[in-house]
Amino acid sequence: MLDPARSFDIIGDVHGCAQTLERLLDALGYHRVGGVWRHPRRQALFLGDIVDRGPRIREALHIVHDMVEAGQAHCIMGNHEYNALAWETPALPGSGKTFVREHTPRHARLIDETLEQFAQHPGDWHDFLRWFYTLPLFIDAERFRLVHACWDHSLIAQLRAQHPDGRIDPHFVQASAVSGSFAATACNRLLRGTDMRLPGGLTLTGGDGLTRAFFRTKFWEEDPQTYGDIVFQPDALPEEVARAPLSHSQKNALLRYAEDEPMLFVGHYWRSGHPAPIRPNLACLDYSAVLYGKLVAYRLDAETRVDPHKFVWVDVDRPQAGQ
Known part of the structure; x- marks a missing residue:
């Protein structure tokens, strides 16, 4: 699927930040030629979540779509495209x-910005929905892997048996409406990650204003002992919850992406601070661009372990008063 003669620039969640994406592509040495951002020796690999939340969703989709169609990029599916x-x-x-x-109002809140920006372009929206079906849920290039949220070996093996190229179809999306089905489990795990219910019926209201009874968890921790050891989200757990021990069954239920496996790049998790590897074979490239964080890329060449010096990003500045 990928051109072995090229190096790659892996780009995190864009979420409608089209101008920021153009700044990042420019910083990476891409130039707009014939309406498409191009690089003579590199390809962009997008980790999904091009839509929702941001100010220029339609423009962002056109940038990514046109690069993919011109052979200048690949894009996998994020939970927001799904x-x-x-x-x-x-x-x-x-x-x-x-x-x-x-x-529902909760679901509408996440997609309303996208639908509003496409309100005068229904044909465009229909075309992009069809294009979303061409986005694979994962890419396995052997030396490295891409998935939006979580690499689950068992689910990906089953998905490959049904859809060898990782691309799902309308029947799969319909089947995903049934809780507990393979389609629902695969979409939730690969596109949203792993989670765990908060103890004692607790709920948390996150920085996005949504209230949840679950928290996002790491899928690589080798020997976690407490809830705090496995939390992987911007919103911290209450201190008493973070200190609470995990049960034996909870530990056994956790996924583990081993340190000797190929490099894995994910988005999804709203990180902050200085972009850096999580482990030598794992990096998250979502640094909350749409929340005035950073739009981050990793420049992948021939290495087999994530190099902390190869992250490239642009900061997203808050608009000044009156703008």
């Missing part, structure tokens, strides 16, 4: 749902 498909896809009869992703 959400868009699920929002627009009617549920199977008898499922008790109208759409795969029900049109």
